[in-house]
Amino acid sequence: MTAIATIPQTASSQPIDWQAIANAFIEIVGDRYVVRTREELLAYECDGLTSYKQQPAIAVLPNTTEEVAAVVKICDRYKLPFVARGSGTGLSGGALPLPESVLIITSRMRKILEVDLENQRVVVQPGVINNWVTQAVSGAGFYYAPDPSSQIICSIGGNVAENSGGVHCLKYGVTTNHVLGAKIVLPDGSIKDIGSKIPESPGYDLTGLFVGSEGTLGITTEVTLKILKSAESIQVLLADFTTVEAAGSTVSDVISAGIIPGGMEIMDNMSINAVEDTVATNCYPRDAASILLIEIDGLESEVAENAKRVEAICYQNGARNVTTASDPEQRLRLWKGRKAAFAAMGRLSPDYYVQDGVIPRTKLTYVLQEIARLSEEYGYYVANVFHAGDGNLHPLILYNNAEAGALETVEKLGGEILKLCVRVGGSISGEHGIGADKKCYMPEMFSESDLETMQWVREAFDPQGIANPTKILPTPRTCGEGANPNHDAKYKLVDRF
């Protein structure tokens, strides 16, 4: 398929001729990969933030960098907003389509282009699934560190856009720490290479800027990732406590002892029971106020010593019991419930809304008490599952979307939790991005003048404002008090074709 499209004549201020646009896209990617009927577009009307829905005008599935560039060139020429989408598992609406927009889906771009074990790097296309990277190198004793809960389905392109994290990011950092460079298509359709294949790249750190920019600066079409040596030894500890605070102070004490576990996760009583109801791990005690999962990796002797020290710290903080697992099967069993936690909420309640705030570790007790108070005040259950080591909370608010006004109230409650995070010196996002969902809270963290600086950068890359517009940065139009406009806009379904 040729990547050079016949571009229809510029239409100035006339209504968009979607048929002509579709024809141009068909010339680039072929008829099969230009999705334009209302029925087919249903599959793409939301991402993992399912309470927001919007159909794009058209969706295109390019297969190469050149095809992406050609598609974007048409968007540039017609000033058509475009939104990039990987697997669509994001939780902040970063890949939520916009009305009258072009959705550019990278899911056909699934090649692992290069595996360079000697230099510990892998080059992949954006549609490659997160855990395929580890699968491609695990035989040789390597792995790719960032591991979102959705790792068996989420794509590397989406991970780059949202700067995704995971349970092992306490020790190894989020996506931005593992991307060395990328090939990107800018909003004018030009192709650029940023970063390099080694960590040290001179000039401005455009790779760092691009990771986490949620499709507002362009689209990645190739990504060079760092891979790490697999640890010689791994142990997982499961401790259970009679208060959540005790688990929290254990986490602080472990870090203070100079031990950096691979991951430290807390689940509260509601989450424990939800997962036991669902996946029956039979190792999370249902009467515990909280459990703490700690994974320690490294050399055999180091892991053995650290595990002993961590166990002692757990008991010092009042743990009732500490279980240790070192063989892969046992470890998997201990992790099983945590991995299934979000899904389990779907059993407990018709709907749930997950937030992603960050707090300094030292404020954990206070913040949990406040969340409990807010939960009571608003009358909605809030289950807490979190990356405790880095203070990244995931409060899960349970509700029923069929109840009129429930979602609005729940979003307000979520907003209160985010404001609370900022008040104690934290952040409104740890790893899910801002997307459409949280841009209204950006002014809680940044002054207008600081946000303006981000806008300058955005305009430098995208002077026409067509790359995922209205995402990340708040605009007066979309940020009225409590206004999250997309989720119940009952958007008009237009028959264009």
Add this chain to the structure above:
Amino acid sequence: MTAIATIPQTASSQPIDWQAIANAFIEIVGDRYVVRTREELLAYECDGLTSYKQQPAIAVLPNTTEEVAAVVKICDRYKLPFVARGSGTGLSGGALPLPESVLIITSRMRKILEVDLENQRVVVQPGVINNWVTQAVSGAGFYYAPDPSSQIICSIGGNVAENSGGVHCLKYGVTTNHVLGAKIVLPDGSIKDIGSKIPESPGYDLTGLFVGSEGTLGITTEVTLKILKSAESIQVLLADFTTVEAAGSTVSDVISAGIIPGGMEIMDNMSINAVEDTVATNCYPRDAASILLIEIDGLESEVAENAKRVEAICYQNGARNVTTASDPEQRLRLWKGRKAAFAAMGRLSPDYYVQDGVIPRTKLTYVLQEIARLSEEYGYYVANVFHAGDGNLHPLILYNNAEAGALETVEKLGGEILKLCVRVGGSISGEHGIGADKKCYMPEMFSESDLETMQWVREAFDPQGIANPTKILPTPRTCGEGANPNHDAKYKLVDRF
């Protein structure tokens, strides 16, 4: 001293009224801190890259963020180029003044503003010396990781500008991995906050963009740094080899074994003898082709085990002898020669020119052979000292500046070495920045189109082009074949006052 200056009327295209500018600066910072005589300006006419010299028109030493902002506002109003300077120890000419420019020196801004041990962060002014940060927190068992050789004199502001590294950056990363956020003054004189006090900050990673931007996007006036827990145990190993290649393959084997030492440094025979002549460590064997210094840190048992494994790997690679030091005094003795290596070259030769290239570890043997060949071809000795773990070479070219044309030839040789680094998949800078010295080699690493993207970002922050112009990015004006215009320009000393 008031920070609100009486700004003289805009002078359009008339010659700059430096007396009026000086008066405006005096109103902001006081007469004592506006340096304007030729004699006094001598102190500031170069940074650590002493082969380049240029006096600014005027130098200003502000004491607060507001004073920096007021000074920059005047530069903005009169379109005066300004260059920020910390301690002036940079090695790429990043703080080299420009003709008719204002030099803004942050060395009075030396307060440690906040020490927050609980959250492992410190807020400092830019003039704070690198190792003061560690001194401020070491009593409580913490340290600041990036440790340039100049750490007892270089400033944090300069470290941020150049994204400085050090011997311990193999394991812990360069400056950008340790900066959480900053207060900055943009080229229009506005004050912005970027990043935050916790690692997770949503929106564009402006902190990552700013670190390493060498004063071209603005000036930092406050920096929030991460501090780390001091290791429980540290051991330093010194191995000596009969070839440099054997040291290089030892480095690769250590990393392949899954061990990440704090630092791994190689010195070649010429460097060994230079430091023994100078500081007489009496532990570097003068007949060794190379020595390898390896620092291992962590828990007691982990360090003991790793040290044993590393020792075995050294012997497997043909080490003649391996010495291990664990008490602080012995460790210091082993490191002493490495720390003094650059200075020692001053004894061996009237002048030396240090380069800062990066190569994939696996290309070490080939690159060292090529450097030896180039050294012979050009007729200049090249001593090699390098951060071997991350492939960051520091070839030191020995020459005599009194010899006509020597510097030009040496710079050409340095350029050949950088091109060689790029050819094998490396980079033209590991930790010294691009500055004035290496911008001509940027096109070796980046296409014109990729450099253009960096220029967009620059213009977004600095539309007038007054923040350290002509640095980092090549311009046709300054990048003629072999043209490094500043070093022998014999610039005119103008009596303005």
